[in-house]
Every structure is written in C-alpha cells, then in structure tokens.
Amino acid sequence: MGRLHTPALWALLLGIAGVAALAMFRRAPPSAAAPAPVAMQARRPAQPRALLGAGSCSSSGCHAGDPAETQHPGRSAYSVWATRDRHARAEQVLHEPLAEKIVAALARQDRAFGQEPAYAQRACIGCHATARDALASDGVSCESCHGGAGDWLVAHTLPGWRTAGNTLGMVDLADPFTCAQVCAECHVGGLPTADGFPREVTHDFLAAGHPRLAFELRSYKAAEPPHWRDRFAGAPSGAAADDLNAVPDPFVEWALGRRGTLHAYLTLLSVQAERSAGADRPAELPAGHQPLAWPEFAAFDCYSCHRLPLPHKDPLASPGGLPPGTPRLEPLQWALLDLATPAEQAAELARFREAVERQWWRAPSAEMLQAALKSLEHTAGPSKAEPETAGQLAQSVVAGVDPAIWNEAAAAFQALDALSARAESAGASATESAALQTGLKRLRAALEFTTEERSGHRLQFNSPHQFDAGLVAQELDRLVKLFESLPDRP
Ligand code: HEC
Ligand code: HEC
C-alpha cells in the first residue's frame, strides 16, 4: 500500500528553468512591533521549551533499539529516524546543488539574500533544522514533532507518565488535529520558529525551484518510515482485545488532519496579512526587513494563473459567480470541508473563502482570520460522516469535487483512500479490499504526473499537464459503485 501514498503525487510541474523577472517582494519575518498574528498566542508557550537534540533520545535502552524488532516500534525510533527518515537529512539537503541553485536564483532578484550559502540562510533553516549551531546538522529531529524535551526528558521515563495526563510540552501527536498542525508548520508554512526564523515558502521560492508544498496527514504519515504503531490501522489478528477496541477511525483521522492542515494554512495567511499591513508603514519594520505585497501567490490555486489545457471546460470560467479570472485560494485546503467539519463550521469557512476571493487583491482582516481559525479550534465531533453508509459517503465525496480541478480530484482520492482504510478496519473481505485497492490505484494513476528523466536526473517538478478529467470522473464513479456494493457492517 505504501507506494499508493508517495507525496510525489503532489510534486507540481511548472519547470524549474528560467526564473522570470517579475520578482515579488521578499517576505520578512513579522515585525517585532506588529501585534502577534492571531494564532500565535494560542500555540506558542510563553517560554520556548529547551531543545536537547536527538542525541538525548539515542541510548539503546531508550529509542535506539534494533529496528528489526517491531513489537515496540518506539524503542527503535531513533534508529529508524537516523537511518531511514528523510527528516534526518533535511539540513544536509541545504548543502546540495538544488539548494544552491534556489538561493542563487533568489539572490539574483533580492539582495537581502546576500552571498551566504543555503545552510546559513535564515529563510531556509527554520524548516530544515530543528536546532541551531552544533545541533543543526541533526536536521528535523525528534523535538520538531514531539516538542522541546527540556521539561519532559526525565519525567517521561517515569511510571505513570502517560496515564497521569502529563505533557510538560510533549506534543500529543496521537491527535490528528494537533499532529497535522505540527507537520504543516513546515509542510505548509506558518509562524516563525520560537527563535525567530521564518517558515514560509513563497512563490518566489517556488519560481526559484523549491518543491511545491502540499500536505495531507494520512499520505505523508504513510510515506514516512514509521517508528510508531499505526493506531488508525486495524489491529493485526491476535492483538489484545483492548487494542482492537481502540482502533480509531481512519476517516476521522482524514477529517481531523484536513482541519489541522487548514488551521496551519490560515495561520500562514494571517502571517502574510500581518506582513502586508507593514507595507503601509515600512519605517516600522526592523532593519533589513521588507514588507510583503499581498497577495502572496503561493496561497492561491497555482492553476488560476498557470492554466492547464482542459478542452472540455471554459478555462476562464470561475465557479460561484466570481468574476472571470479570479484567482482562487488553494483548492486542496477547501475541497470537501463539509465532510471534514460539522456543517456550521463548513458554512462559516466557505463564507470566509468567498469573501477573500471576492477581494483577492486585499489581505483579509485580522478579525476575519481570527473567526475562521476559531471555528476550526472549537470543533467537537468529526463531521456528518457517522450516520451514513460507505456508499453514501463515497457519493458525497465525489459529488463534492469538480473532477476537472486537479487539486479537488486529489482531495477526493485521499478521502476515498481513508474510507477504504475504514472499510478494511470494519472487516472488509480480502476480495473487497483488493477491489478497493485496485480502484484507488487506477484513480491515482489518472492523477499522477508523468515523470521525466533528463541527463540522469528525475525532474523534481512536474505538472498534471496530461491530466484527463474525463478519465478521473470515470474512476471516481467506479469507486463509488465499489463502496456502494459493500455490505453494511456495524
Ligand atoms: C516552510 C518551510 C520551508 C522553508 C522556509 C524552506 N523549505 Fe525547503 N522544503 C520544505 C519541505 C517541507 C520540503 C519537502 C517537500 C516535500 O517533499 O513534500 C522541502 C524540500 C526542499 C528541497 C528538496 C530536497 C530534496 O530532497 O529533494 C530543497 C533543495 C529545499 N527544500 C531547499 C530549501 C531552501 C534553499 C530554502 C531557503 C531558500 C528552503 N528550502 C526553505 C520546507 C521548507
Ligand atoms: C516528522 C515528525 C517526527 C519526528 C522527527 C519524530 N517523530 Fe516520533 N512520532 C511521530 C508520530 C507522527 C508518531 C505517532 C504518534 C501516535 O500515533 O501516537 C510518533 C511516535 C513516536 C513514539 C511512540 C511510538 C509508539 O507507537 O509506541 C516514540 C517513542 C517516538 N515517536 C520517538 C521519537 C524519537 C526518539 C525521535 C527522534 C529520534 C522521533 N520520534 C522523531 C512523529 C515524529
């Protein structure tokens, strides 16, 4: 199943050659004088927790056990991360030619980048390394995801740590909403790090050759070499009964993951809005910082501007009565929200989207952003998912997207993948599972970008330029029929 999830599906293709001259302003970290973006108070501890480095977790009695021993995956977390996880190399990639090329392209249009190599650029290391100085070469290590261990390293080894409900700053990654927010701080972008390094991949970065960021919790977790037991997969036969009862729902994981990712995206918008307000009072921005010109293209649908050849659709048509040519906010974030959030929140978020798109040349106000973020935060319960059968849910997924919009079709793929995982934990037969897997593979193949080898290199960027919306619609319908044919299981 692993291959079905590789994030390569997200790699987007617009060609890395020739950075065009129309440079945007460089984004600077929010001014110290500016009020903190709305989401900042909610998530940042007043005092950043001390970082201890991956070395603190690596004793063989702790997390550096043998990865071949899979009974207790947490015991070999360090070994798996150090040897197989891309995050351990995340700082190393800043020493490689692609990073050099990105920084050189950025420096050509913006002198603020200066002559420093990528690994010394403030604009890069916030997401590519957890800590600084000697610890930087650890790349993205344990504490970027699990939280600074300064206060809990000792405490978390004591008996009763979990059951007593302690955290001391350890992040609850078992909660998909929280987990997606943490991942998306780097995989979407957002607030600067506690020590003030920006976390934004702007359109300038993309034009300079940085991979497009697009995150979805389940597929990105599946693409990781796991050092954990997947609590959302059906427990293997022979597992203890309490494990089986504790199997949480993969569709709920999908829904909460979507909400956490959208929360990160709205936080990023609030950082950008804050920054663009600084454009009116550049004198107040700290030395060396430049204001942002709204809109930041990276927050919008790439294909609003980089048009795909879609013969059966009027390329200038905009849905919902928006004026032709209106750039839309990133559809991956907005598709299927009525399935991922309760109706009231979905409606509020839809109103936010529309208000921003109607006046896309103007940054949304802090009040609007705050309301949208709040509506995601105080959500209890998954969605309208519960009372429906798999067939009805699959119908809602497919009815909720426009198969001619690649990002929306991709969002449907992920929802259906989660529904399929749910059917498996609910006891689908081997034949049923195999049929669902085949259906998903076919849909994926219809969505996947063709890759190209050029002078021995696989092109990092790609685009759905051969996207056949008719075929995608057909595969979506096939999947609905498969879900409808599943017997009702409790
Ligand atoms: C908002 C966080 C963020 C910032 C800021 C950022 N990156 Fe990245 N970068 C990522 C993520 C996440 C990936 C992996 C994307 C994926 O595969 O989905 C990545 C991937 C890359 C890759 C591809 C690595 C590979 O293995 O092919 C390079 C090179 C890179 N970044 C360089 C840079 C440079 C240079 C800068 C500064 C100009 C920078 N990044 C700033 C988050 C960031
Ligand atoms: C990219 C993010 C990330 C990094 C980096 C990371 N982890 Fe994790 N870790 C996770 C996630 C996600 C889980 C699963 C959470 C869950 O479902 O309970 C997890 C689970 C764990 C668990 C519980 C395993 C289990 O299921 O019993 C341990 C222990 C752990 N990590 C230790 C570490 C250590 C030690 C490091 C550094 C060497 C590390 N992690 C690095 C994301 C990360």
Ligand code: HEC
């Ligand atoms: C501190 C920033 C940061 C956090 C937090 C983070 N990542 Fe990453 N992640 C990166 C960077 C940077 C890369 C690119 C590394 C490289 O290319 O070598 C990456 C790469 C990946 C890749 C490989 C992508 C590919 O194209 O092969 C996966 C999968 C991934 N991350 C999943 C996750 C998940 C799941 C979480 C949360 C549990 C998470 N990441 C949290 C920064 C982060």
Ligand code: HEC
């Ligand atoms: C509002 C319109 C708009 C949106 C939205 C937009 N772009 Fe662009 N893009 C442009 C323009 C204009 C250029 C040429 C000027 C420049 O490089 O900034 C460009 C250039 C690029 C380039 C460089 C192409 C080359 O050959 O030099 C890449 C890569 C790119 N965009 C990727 C993206 C991605 C990925 C997204 C979505 C996350 C996106 N763009 C969203 C307007 C847009």
